[in-house]
Structures are given as structure tokens and as C-alpha cells.
Amino acid sequence: MITTSSCYNLTATSIFFSSSGTDEAMISWRLFYLRDVQILELFVAVFAFVTIHSLRQKKHQGTPIWPFLGMLPSLVFAVRRNLYEWLSEVLISQDGTFRLRGPWFSSLNCIVTCDPRNVEHLLKTRFSIYPKGSFFRETVRDLLGDGIFNADQETWQRQRKIASVEFHSAKFRELTSHSLHELVHNRLLPVLETSEKFDLQDVLLRLTFDNICMIAFGVDPGCLGPNLPEIPFAKAFEDATEATVLRFVMPTFVWKLMRSLNLGTEKKLKESIQAVDDFAEEVIRARKTELSLETESSKRSDLLTIFMGLRDENGESFSNKFLRDICVNFILAGRDTSSVALSWFFWLVDKNPKVEERIMVEICKILEERGYHGDTEDKIEYDPEFTPEEIKKMDYLQAALSETLRLYPSVPVDHKEVLEDDVFPDGTKLKKEEKVIYVIYAMGRMETIWGKDCREFRPERWLRDGRYMSESAYKFTAFNGGPRLCVGKDFAYYQMKYVAASLIYRYRVRVDVKSGQKVEPRMALTMYMKHGLKVDMVKRSVYEIDNYYSQCR
Numbered sequence: 119m120i121t122t123s124s125c126y127n128l129t130a131t132s133i134f135f136s137s138s139g140t141d142e143a144m145i146s147w148r149l150f151y152l153r154d155v156q157i158l159e160l161f162v163a164v165f166a167f168v169t170i171h172s173l174r175q176k177k178h179q180g181t182p183i184w185p186f187l188g189m190l191p192s193l194v195f196a197v198r199r200n201l202y203e204w205l206s207e208v209l210i211s212q213d214g215t216f217r218l219r220g221p222w223f224s225s226l227n228c229i230v231t232c233d234p235r236n237v238e239h240l241l242k243t244r245f246s247i248y249p250k251g252s253f254f255r256e257t258v259r260d261l262l263g264d265g266i267f268n269a270d271q272e273t274w275q276r277q278r279k280i281a282s283v284e285f286h287s288a289k290f291r292e293l294t295s296h297s298l299h300e301l302v303h304n305r306l307l308p309v310l311e312t313s314e315k316f317d318l319q320d321v322l323l324r325l326t327f328d329n330i331c332m333i334a335f336g337v338d339p340g341c342l343g344p345n346l347p348e349i350p351f352a353k354a355f356e357d358a359t360e361a362t363v364l365r366f367v368m369p370t371f372v373w374k375l376m377r378s379l380n381l382g383t384e385k386k387l388k389e390s391i392q393a394v395d396d397f398a399e400e401v402i403r404a405r406k407t408e409l410s411l412e413t414e415s416s417k418r419s420d421l422l423t424i425f426m427g428l429r430d431e432n433g434e435s436f437s438n439k440f441l442r443d444i445c446v447n448f449i450l451a452g453r454d455t456s457s458v459a460l461s462w463f464f465w466l467v468d469k470n471p472k473v474e475e476r477i478m479v480e481i482c483k484i485l486e487e488r489g490y491h492g493d494t495e496d497k498i499e500y501d502p503e504f505t506p507e508e509i510k511k512m513d514y515l516q517a518a519l520s521e522t523l524r525l526y527p528s529v530p531v532d533h534k535e536v537l538e539d540d541v542f543p544d545g546t547k548l549k550k551e552e553k554v555i556y557v558i559y560a561m562g563r564m565e566t567i568w569g570k571d572c573r574e575f576r577p578e579r580w581l582r583d584g585r586y587m588s589e590s591a592y593k594f595t596a597f598n599g600g601p602r603l604c605v606g607k608d609f610a611y612y613q614m615k616y617v618a619a620s621l622i623y624r625y626r627v628r629v630d631v632k633s634g635q636k637v638e639p640r641m642a643l644t645m646y647m648k649h650g651l652k653v654d655m656v657k658r659s660v661y662e663i664d665n666y667y668s669q670c671r
């Protein structure tokens with residue numbers, strides 16, 4: 119093989135020391151060849167320079183920046199490996215903030231941060247200039263319309279106010295605790311009784327989907343049931359969400375073109391949104407009829423019925439479209455977040471048997487306060503139905519769930535768009551309309567916030583004198599912070615604690631290691647386990663439970 123340099127040498131020597139020197143055609147051909155080689159050499163030199171320059175950027179920017187492509191090569195590599203870990207590595211090497219540069223044709227350019235000072239700045243201090251922004255709203259509008267998740271300013275404020283009042287009302291608490299009780303005892307536990315091995319994440323996703331539909335629409339789609347059926351509405355909702363998320367990784371003009379031509383994922387999105395709309399339309403129509411008849415349903419306290427009873431600023435009832443948007447947004451917000459967190463929780467607990475023991479002892483202590491333990495014939499103690507007061511007392515369990523969310527936040531990254539030029543507390547300058555991503559996943563892995571053991575699963579860090587102590591929302595941002603703090607936070611803790619306590623008390627949940635399953639996050643807006651979580655449910659014996667009781671005395 120002739121190398122570039124040997125090729126050049128050979129040609130140059132032949133030209134300057136050519137014996138004939140008269141064959142012009144030959145000379146011009148050789149000169150042409152020389153020019154070619156020089157271009158090639160120049161190209162190699164430029165390539166070497168660009169490569170060295172790009173790689174040197176790593177020191178200043180955390181990762182190489184290539185001409186035209188920006189950080190795309192590193193990003194592609196990171197997506198194949200683990201994007202959240204990559205973001206964390208770059209952020210930590212850059213003291214908490216860096217500028218992500220995407221290819222020229224993409225909309226990936228943005229500021230990425232995990233510095234709690236910056237997060238507090240954008241979520242609270244200068245909240246008004248950091249809305250979700252037009253890019254996000256436009257991308258998700260077909261599915262979410264003007265619902266709370268996708269709204270800014272007055273449209274958001276109005277829904278937020280009503281939802282906050284509603285979520286704190288006694289009637290709503292009654293609905294949430296009643297619906298969850300029904301789902302756990304009449305559906306979840308019977309399903310678990312029938313099989314020992316299954317994908318726990320799938321079962322939990324079904325449970326929370328049914329639960330949030332009961333809260334938002336006041337209807338139970340029945341995803342969690344014998345043989346785990348496929349429910350068209352749930353399937354349509356999932357397809358619509360997936361196709362919407364795909365828009366974020368495509369250049370905007372591409373998905374818009376596909377939408378106008380009704381092609382590929384956009385065709386699927388259109389069809390699945392239609393199915394969601396049909397379902398919503400049917401529920402809204404039936405509820406209106408019910409309410410007009412003033413039957414028992416007027417005692418309902420789901421979000422749809424509440425919003426139907428309200429009037430807008432002009433004294434008019436809300437349109438069916440707006441009612442649909444409200445419900446769809448709440449379903450999106452509350453459907454997967456708790457189940458995904460619970461899946462990571464069971465995986466972590468399996469790896470940390472001491473934590474499992476402490477949870478068991480705590481539950482036994484609380485149950486013992488009922489005052490009837492000792493009679494082994496009494497079934498209630500081996501098959502308890504927890505009261506909301508008992509759930510509230512489970513401080514250690516709450517700490518273990520918070521620790522899970524610190525390490526595996528259900529929403530691993532979130533974003534904003536800035537309305538005017540601004541400067542972050544760490545000195546980063548932002549230009550009007552620039553996008554900002556805050557990486558909640560990386561925040562949980564910062565030594566500066568959590569100390570040297572930040573990567574360890576240690577629920578004790580949340581306890582003071584045995585009581586659960588919450589952390590600042592700008593350090594523990596799993597539920598967001600400031601005016602847009604998660605509306606469902608209290609309910610989510612209640613739901614997760616109820617399900618976790620009900621399962622752990624009855625079963626040792628063991629991750630199936632024999633199947634060789636890989637547990638890793640999926641790259642999506644919610645941190646699902648990519649391959650689910652296959653588990654063996656090992657029923658605790660009466661003897662084992664009694665042993666825990668003896669430990670807590």
C-alpha cells in the first residue's frame with residue numbers, strides 16, 4: 119500500500135528530476151496529480167487540526183465540539199450507553215453548568231445545569247421569565263392542548279389554582295385513599311397471588327394508570343386485572359405519548375412535514391390522539407348527562423366533575439375540549455411517575471437487605487399500636503389494610519422512597535426557555551429564547567450537595583431523630599420546585615407508601631437474577647426501566663412476620 123507521503127515524494131522526485139522533461143502532457147498530468155496530493159495533504163492537516171482542537175475543547179467544555187456536528191458524536195455515544203450518566207460526568211467536570219452544542223440543523227443548543235443556585239433562580243427567583251416556552255408547547259400541543267402541563271401564564275395559573283385547592287380538599291383525599299385501597303386489595307394483591315414471576319414494573323404501571331384515570335375522569339379503565347389485559351385507551355395513550363416524545367429528537371420541520379403528509383410516527387400519533395379524544399368525549403358526554411339528572415354522580419369528586427361545576431372568567435362553562443385537556447394532562451402527570459419510582463425502589467431494596475428489615479420493623483411497630491397483636495389466629499395482622507394515619511407514620515419508608523427518587527428521579531431532566539437576557543447565579547450568561555435543561559438525575563449525584571457517599575442508597579440521610587425531614591426543593595428537585603412544584607406530591611408519597619408497605623409486608627420481592635436481565639434506564643422523559651423488572655414474589659411466612667414483631671418490641 120502506498121502512503122500519502124510516499125506517493126507525494128515519488129511524484130515530486132519524478133517531476134524535478136525527470137530525464138526527458140519534454141513530455142508536456144506527462145508533466146501537466148503529474149502537476150495535476152501533485153495538486154491533488156497537496157489538497158489531500160491540506161485536508162489531512164485541517165482534519166488533524168480540527169480533531170486536536172475539538173478534543174482540546176473537552177477540557178473547557180467537558181466534551182469535544184466538532185465543526186457542524188457540535189457535541190452530536192458524544193451525544194450519540196452517550197444515548198447508546200447512558201445519557202444521564204454522561205450528562206452527570208460532564209456537569210461535574212464543569213462545576214455544574216455547560217453549554218450543549220448540537221449540530222447546526224438541530225434544536226439541541228442549550229444551557230445544561232445541575233447547580234442548585236441556578237435551579238432555584240429559574241424555578242423560583244426569576245420564575246416569570248422561565249416559562250416552558252413556545253418550543254415545548256408547540257411540540258406537545260397536539261396531545262396536551264392547553265392543559266396544566268403545557269400551559270404558561272394565565273391559562274396555567276387558573277388550572278393550577280383550582281387543582282391545588284382540589285388536591286387539598288377532604289373530599290379529594292377521600293377519593294384518592296378509597297380508590298387506592300380498592301385497587302391494591304381487590305386487584306393488585308389478587309393478581310400477585312396468581313403468579314410468582316412477572317414484570318413488576320408493568321403491573322405497577324397498570325395500577326397507577328387505573329388510579330389516575332379514577333382521579334381525573336372518575337372511571338376505571340381496568341388495566342390491572344387477571345391476565346393483564348390490553349386496554350385500547352391505555353394503549354392509545356401510551357402510543358400518543360411515545361410518538362410525541364419522538365418529536366423532541368427530530369428537527370421541527372421534519373415532524374411538521376410528516377404531520378402534514380400524515381406519514382410514519384405522525385400518522386400513528388394522529389390515530390392514537392383520535393382514540394384518546396374519543397374516549398374523553400364519551401366520558402364527558404356521559405358525565406354531563408349524569409350531572410343533569412342530579413343522581414348520585416353529583417357526589418363525585420374526580421377532577422372532571424369538579425371542573426365541570428366551575429365557570430371561566432366570563433361565567434361560561436368550560437368547553438369539552440378544555441375539559442379533555444385538563445384530564446389528559448393529569449393522566450400524563452400522574453400515570454407513570456409513581457410506578458417507575460416504585461420499580462427502582464424495589465430494585466434498590468432487594469440490593470439493600472438492611473433497608474428492607476428496617477421497613478418491616480417500622481410497619482410492625484405501627485401495626486402493633488393497633489393493640490391486638492399476640493393472637494396469631496387474628497388474620498388482620500398478616501393481611502392488614504393500612505389506614506391513612508398509619509401510612510403517614512411510616513417515616514423510614516418515606517425516607518427510603520425519597521432516597522430512591524434522589525438517585526432515580528422519575529423525571530430525570532426538565533427544561534425551561536428564557537424570555538429575556540439573563541445571568542445565572544454561577545455567572546453563566548443566557549440569551550433571550552435560549553433553552554435551559556436542569557438535570558435532576560445529576561443533582562442527586564453531586565458530592566457538593568449530598569457528600570462523599572452521594573452514590574450510596576442510604577435512607578438514613580433523610581432522618582433526624584428518627585423522623586423524616588424533607589430537603590430544599592432546589593437540592594432535591596424530583597418534584598420540581600417553586601410555583602410549579604408537583605401538585606400531586608403528597609398523593610404520590612401516599613400512593614407509593616401504601617403500595618410499598620402492602621407488598622413488602624406480605625412478600626420478599628426478589629429481583630430475578632437467573633434470567634440475566636439487565637436493569638438500566640430507558641432514554642425517555644420518564645425514567646422507566648428499559649427492560650422492566652422481572653421479580654420473584656416470595657410470600658412471607660407467619661413465622662417470619664412474627665420474628666419482625668419480636669424485633670420491634
Ligand code: HEM
Pocket residue numbers: 266267278330333447448451452453455456459523527528529532533595596597598601602603604605606607609610
Ligand atoms: C413519584 C411521583 C411523582 C414525581 C416524581 C413527580 C414529579 C413532577 C415534576 C418533576 C413535575 C414538573 C414537571 C414540569 O413542569 O416539567 C411535576 C408536575 C406535576 N405533577 Fe407530578 N410527580 C409525581 C406524581 C404525580 C401525581 C401522582 C400527580 C397527579 C395525581 C402529579 C401531578 C402533577 C401535575 C398536575 C404537575 C404540573 C404542575 C404544574 O405545572 O403546575 N404528579 N411532577
